Amino acid sequence: xxxxxxxxxxxxxxxxxxxxxxxxxxxxxxxxxxxxxxxxxxxxxxxxxxxxxxxxxxxxxxxxxxxxxxxxxxxxxxxxxxxxxxxxxxxxxxxxxxxxxxxxxxxxxxxxxxxxxxxxxxxxxxxxxxxxxxxxxxxxxxxxxxxxxxxxxxxxxxxxxxxxxxxxxxxxxxxxxxxxxxxxxxxxxxxxxxxxxxxxxxxxxxxxxxxxxxxxxxxxxxxx
Amino acid sequence: xxxxxxxxxxxxxxxxxxxxxxxxxxxxxxxxxxxxxxxxxxxxxxxxxxxxxxxxxxxxxxxxxxxxxxxxxxxxxxxxxxxxxxxxxxxxxxxxxxxxxxxxxxxxxxxxxxxxxxxxxxxxxxxxxxxxxxxxxxxxxxxxxxxxxxxxxxxxxxxxxxxxxxxxxxxxxxxxxxxxxxxxxxxxxxxxxxxxxxxxxxxx
Numbered sequence: 128x129x130x131x132x133x134x135x136x137x138x139x140x141x142x143x144x145x146x147x148x149x150x151x152x153x154x155x156x157x158x159x160x161x162x163x164x165x166x167x168x169x170x171x172x173x174x175x176x177x178x179x180x181x182x183x184x185x186x187x188x189x190x191x192x193x194x195x196x197x198x199x200x201x202x203x204x205x206x207x208x209x210x211x212x213x214x215x216x217x218x219x220x221x222x223x224x225x226x227x228x229x230x231x232x233x234x235x236x237x238x239x240x241x242x243x244x245x246x247x248x249x250x251x252x253x254x255x256x257x258x259x260x261x262x263x264x265x266x267x268x269x270x271x272x273x274x275x276x277x278x279x280x281x282x283x284x285x286x287x288x289x290x291x292x293x294x295x296x297x298x299x300x301x302x303x304x305x306x307x308x309x310x311x312x313x314x315x316x317x318x319x320x321x322x323x324x325x326x327x328x329x330x331x332x333x334x335x336x337x338x339x340x341x342x343x344x345x346x347x348x349x350x351x
Numbered sequence: 352x353x354x355x356x357x358x359x360x361x362x363x364x365x366x367x368x369x370x371x372x373x374x375x376x377x378x379x380x381x382x383x384x385x386x387x388x389x390x391x392x393x394x395x396x397x398x399x400x401x402x403x404x405x406x407x408x409x410x411x412x413x414x415x416x417x418x419x420x421x422x423x424x425x426x427x428x429x430x431x432x433x434x435x436x437x438x439x440x441x442x443x444x445x446x447x448x449x450x451x452x453x454x455x456x457x458x459x460x461x462x463x464x465x466x467x468x469x470x471x472x473x474x475x476x477x478x479x480x481x482x483x484x485x486x487x488x489x490x491x492x493x494x495x496x497x498x499x500x501x502x503x504x505x506x507x508x509x510x511x512x513x514x515x516x517x518x519x520x521x522x523x524x525x526x527x528x529x530x531x532x533x534x535x536x537x538x539x540x541x542x543x544x545x546x547x548x549x550x551x552x553x554x555x
Binding site for chain 2: 137140141144149154167184201213218219223233235238282302328340
């Protein structure tokens, strides 16, 4: 049901390696370019963050595992550009294209500061009445899956599927990634932070009293 | 619409990642899809301007100003906005405060969601499979790899960032900092302490 990116709780990944504090420097020149090209291309507005996340998730598992972080970004960017009709497969293969004037929605240098400072708020007005409030017990969907598109994008991790937790925060209505990733509209829904006892997720908590909290959309939940 | 066919377009690019990026840059620039000067402006933002010093400002203010702390805990997006901290990947911020009873720790198991306007670009470890896989299941073992040992009885609350809400951990104010001003306090607030893989250190 799930994809390779859904790795919460997985065994076998080894140690986490801390790094110096402060602003994170780029290790390679191409990492810098990978980040800047991805953000600049995203600025055209031809895809949402949900669609771009899904593009990374649909990399073949063997590619997802062997690609470094920015290689995933670059692979997904190439796939998104072709999917959006902005670049052709022939152009990718040739590595060149006929010169063209600036695209009408090109992110221009003088607009960068404003665009980055504004961001893209994901709250929306919505008609749905909030079904839950802090303190309510809820059960998550089982299995974790996109019910609109088989194999589609969802933000319910497998480790938290079919589990009972407690609503701790109401975030208001947010764009539903399961729909938006697939260009099915934003379909905003109430979003909640739901806390689960670690013991209920893993069978045994590392320490009693530990919890894991996830942000979950109303349609992922039922009363418990 | 998932593309599960074996002929992903990205496979048409050269295999060397540096050449792959170069090819995309050439194509996107030639086609007028990307303004080369915009690339420099984006990098200037995240290499020089936006980083954990901004989150540290917010934490130091919260430690110094009880009314700001209250606003930060009630509506963090608005509160950090007062300090001019806004933007991409920080559109909806929730601040969670460490206490003697609860230690908060943030992860994104599904990708690499991170509060960019407060902390900048995430470090490699935050995006690593090891952190994503393990932070939710064995947070104390992960903390030990950062040199952090929690006191007995302090519970861990892990926040898995599955939506567009971004979490900022407010670390506990170290003892012996009563006389310090906000600038001196901010210097004690590391990036990792605002993710929850570190604690704020007492002044040396």
